[in-house]
Amino acid sequence: MRLKKDTPAERILNGIYNENPVFCLILGMCPTLATTTSALNGVGMGLSTTIILTLAELIISLLRKIIPDRMRMPAYIVVIASFVTMVDFLMEGFTPGLYKSLGIYIPLIVVNCIIMGRAEAYAGKMKPVSAFFDGLGMGLGFTIALFLLGSVREIIGAGTWFGMKITPVSYVPVNIFVLAPGAFLVLGFLVAVMNRLKIGAGRRPGVDPAQGNMCGDCMSCMKLGLCTGREACTENAAVKEAVPADAAAKNNEGKEGV
Amino acid sequence: MEIIMIAITACLINNVVLSQFLGICAFLGVSQKSDSASGMGMAVTFVLTLSSLVCGVIYKFLLVPFNVEYLKTIAFILIVAALVQFVEMFTKKFVPSLYEALGIYLPLITTNCAVLGVALLNVQNDYDILTGTVHGFATAIGFWLAIVILAFIREKMVFNDVPKPFRGFPIVMITSALMSIAFFGFAALK
Structure with missing residues (x-):
């Protein structure tokens, strides 16, 4: 099924499936691993990121002609950080339980690669409506991934799902899945399953971290326009630094067209 | 004594990458080779220590007196970004040998979540400026340790x-x- 490019439906589907930020682009790893100790925490984190991402993309897209090119990074950061501060307050007021369990990962949404990446790769160039739905789609894709990961970890590690006991009484929960190693393990296996499905369907498997978009941080990806996750930048970050962002972006568009 | 305990906890027990999941991007992205991993670790140590200090000072003497603690997220991220730029310019001009070693890694850590995370943790745990700086340094050493170990394993894993x-x-x-x-x-x- 091919939808017309940049329409709301296409953007949402793209975010959820084609370019799912977690499973396909391997973006936003810190919150993905840290906040999925239960399905509820995962969904809470996903939804708050979705709200921030959608609004930030909308505002950045509206301001795209006003923000001077050289000043765009600080401008994006201020827009994103303002929304994060607002969401931080709202969650503290209305969902104190979730606020407590997510802890510092709420203010850390500021440095979530997905938001920076989409701001640079999409919202800074596109019309507000497409940018809004791009944010929504990416956010929902992120939420679904966090929900999956959180569900697997909670069911195996605690025997519950959204706090309800669902496993038989004889089942002894494997505690380590709720702890730190479980996060790495479950995400590794989930991505492997996704890769297997893609290989079966004759598509390229997911991104190798070294070939992918992780250059050590999100800002550099964003700066280089690499957040479509298809180019290596680790070793020759310095070389690529010299390549103007426009050229890199064109390069990516070309590849997407293939 | 307490400060030593905080340092050991931050470095080993609550390792920044392996148990708090901060700085995962750098951990996965720059762990192909052990020497670049080590360079990254060094750059993170440098920036993290400095940023914990600067953020601590700004929080205590600027945000608290004016009662604008809620601006800490925005303030810290801008401080870190500006600091990295400044460190880059400073080392390039005055300590070229250090710039050679850290150069390409410096711009990569601007929005490394470990840097912002540690600044926020220092505020959350009410650390004073000295404790906060030590906490930042120890966290960075923990990061260095983790990324170098992973790089060694990945070098072997190629085979x-x-x-x-x-x-x-x-x-x-x-x-x-x-x-x-x-x-x-x-x-x-x-």
Whole structure:
């Protein structure tokens, strides 16, 4: 099924499936691993990121002609950080339980690669409506991934799902899945399953971290326009630094067209 | 004594990458070779220590007196970004040898979540400026340790026959899981 490019439906589907930020682009790893100790925490984190991402993309897209090119990074950061501060307050007021369990990962949404990446790769160039739905789609894709990961970890590690006991009484929960190693393990296996499905369907498997978009941080990806996750930048970050962002972006568009 | 305990906890027991999941991007992205991993670790140590200090000072003498603590997220991220730029310019001009070593890694850490995370943790735990700086330094050493170990393992892993769907990202995740289990052993230090 091919939808017309940049329409709301296409953007949402793209975010959820084609370019799912977690499973396909391997973006936003810190919150993905840290906040999925239960399905509820995962969904809470996903939804708050979705709200921030959608609004930030909308505002950045509206301001795209006003923000001077050289000043765009600080401008994006201020827009994103303002929304994060607002969401931080709202969650503290209305969902104190979730606020407590997510802890510092709420203010850390500021440095979530997905938001920076989409701001640079999409919202800074596109019309507000497409940018809004791009944010929504990416956010929902992120939420679904966090929900999956959180569900697997909670069911195996605690025997519950959204706090309800669902496993038989004889089942002894494997505690380590709720702890730190479980996060790495479950995400590794989930991505492997996704890769297997893609290989079966004759598509390229997911991104190798070294070939992918992780250059050590999100800002550099964003700066280089690499957040479509298809180019290596680790070793020759310095070389690529010299390549103007426009050229890199064109390069990516070309590849997407293939 | 307490400060030593905080340092050991931050470095080993609550390792920044393996148990708090901060700085994962850099951990996965720059761990192909051990020397670049080590360079990254060094750059993170440098920036993290400095940024904990500067953020602590600004929080105490600027945000608290004016009652605008809620601006800390915006303030800290801008401080870190500006600081990295400044450090880059400073080392380029005055300490070229250091710039050679850290140069390409410096711009990569501007929005490394470990840097912002530590600044926020310092505020959350009410650390004073000295404790905060030590906490930042110890956290960075923990990061360095983790990324170098992963790089050593990945250098060896090149020769292994990994099943196709597991190649690349998944196998690195599973390696990290095993490392994370190993780091649990340090909990006994408490």
